[in-house]
């Protein structure tokens with residue numbers, strides 16, 4: 001019988017509503033949900049082909065275990081699989097302490113899954129060694145929001161994109177990475193051609209087609225650009241002194257710092273004309289409303305936190321925040337990186353936007369979970385985690401719904417770490433990923449269309465994810481695997497205690513989690529599954545008694561800092577960590593294509609998603625091709641200080657001379673050698689710990 005189930009797309013942070021058409025056993029089609037406020041029925045090429053991507057041959061159907069590194073894995077039943085892993089974790093915890101185990105999870109998990117993992121790691125195991133791939137994605141934005149505004153809360157809504165008079169898009173190829181939002185912007189600009197769009201990107205991407213002004217800055221020079229803009233805004237008197245005096249602090253220090261960033265100096269540093277810099281400042285300074293959108297170009301950097309704060313400075317100086325069409329607005333990479341941040345799924349966080357390093361916060365959460373205390377020792381962030389695994393410090397590692405063997409930088413080191421870790425569990429829907437190869441125990445997880453829960457998109461909107469068909473084979477929902485394991489570990493570690501993981505349904509996890517948000521900036525206490533069913537997806541905060549969500553934060557000009565004021569952050573520009581030099585004269589940038597997603601475990605199963613780009617190609621400027629006597633399609637070797645990779649080269653005149661671009665999607669299942677992250681460096685931002693995935697020095701030579 002034909003049925004339709006409303007759910008949410010599982011790819012990017014736009015969080016589009018989808019209608020799944022199915023017969024209860026098979027998904028036949030996917031359409032945009034006209035009632036969902038993120039997309040009003042629109043879908044991009046990835047969302048509209050979701051029903052073509054569930055290739056059963058790629059799916060994990062049964063748990064598989066191997067009892068030694070050199071042995072083949074064999075099918076095992078769930079009870080024995082989970083008992084085995086509980087034994088191994090309990091043994092490691094007893095012999096080496098709770099910090100000898102670690103969890104590496106994912107921005108693609110649902111909020112309920114995240115919460116279960118957090119409670120497991122912190123309350124049961126007693127470790128903060130739980131980090132997620134959001135570390136590679138949004139952690140610099142988290143620091144930016146918290147430092148400047150007091151809480152990790154994107155203040156804007158998608159409707160602000162349509163209402164704004166001036167949009168600054170920085171380090172984001174929105175046309176590819178957030179296509180439905182970009183379509184909303186295109187339509188808004190068609191309706192209001194006077195709207196001004198500025199794109200800052202070293203590449204002339206498809207997003208630039210909509211730009212009134214494109215600033216092709218030198219890679220990594222964003223902080224210098226923002227300070228240069230601030231310098232001009234001050235010089236011209238285009239700042240809002242009333243707002244600055246009444247609602248901010250730290251402006252004088254910033255003013256003193258940006259004095260040095262005069263137009264001539266910034267023009268040289270960023271390699272853009274002075275006139276373009278001045279034009280950009282004029283557009284921002286005179287716009288009735290000014291909105292900025294950014295993504296990985298700012299976040300994935302050794303100066304990611306400084307870049308985020310320097311951009312937010314522009315909003316605070318002009319008072320462009322907390323009103324329609326205005327504010328700093330990060331575009332989330334993954335479908336539920338927001339939910340991860342909310343539930344505490346970075347090693348330094350706790351549920352409800354709390355800090356693991358804050359004794360009061362630990363006390364609050366410990367009391368709620370009914371444990372004596374939560375661990376104090378700082379947890380490992382993604383990059384350190386795999387280094388510690390490689391150093392033999394982690395005896396048991398649990399990886400869920402992510403593929404670090406492809407996505408974490410300095411990939412060779414990660415492969416070494418996974419190969420030598422005494423016990424690796426991988427919980428995954430697709431058993432084809434590079435990481436699965438290293439699993440001692442593989443646990444098949446339910447995937448999109450097969451599981452229930454919730455996600456939060458870039459505009460703080462909580463949507464439901466619903467199940468339409470049963471998971472194949474014996475695959476199970478992530479939260480259910482985690483809680484089943486936790487119950488078995490409880491018996492081994494604390495046999496005298498009643499279980500804290502006795503959940504039968506995901507809404508029980510949601511309801512328990514939301515109570516931890518009471519009184520916090522993201523208060524969700526008024527939301528539940530039944531209410532979302534009735535009134536649709538809602539934006540937080542949504543405290544008890546609310547009738548509707550919150551469209552825009554800080555409309556009252558009060559910020560969640562100790563004194564209610566937002567803070568200017570004054571930090572100098574720092575060049576990217578790895579400089580170009582004679583042996584490595586090109587700058588490598590990595591990023592997304594329009595029709596692929598992450599490591600292609602899902603999109604790689606749909607033939608039509610290869611229609612846009614068929615294979616991994618290194619893009620080089622025609623001058624750099626000519627200088628190296630390279631022909632279109634010729635195989636080249638890319639070398640960085642960390643590794644090399646062979647693949648075909650293509651002319652790309654959207655790049656500037658001296659720059660190279662490589663899509664992030666293809667791993668060693670497709671390439672001669674590991675993926676693009678064999679070339680990238682593990683150096684990371686000192687505060688956010690987010691690695692520099694957008695800037696590595698390389699050389700390219702004929703094979």
Ligand code: SF4
Nearest residue numbers: 009011012016044047
């Ligand atoms: Fe899915 Fe993002 Fe495309 Fe929307 S824009 S359909 S959320 S991939």
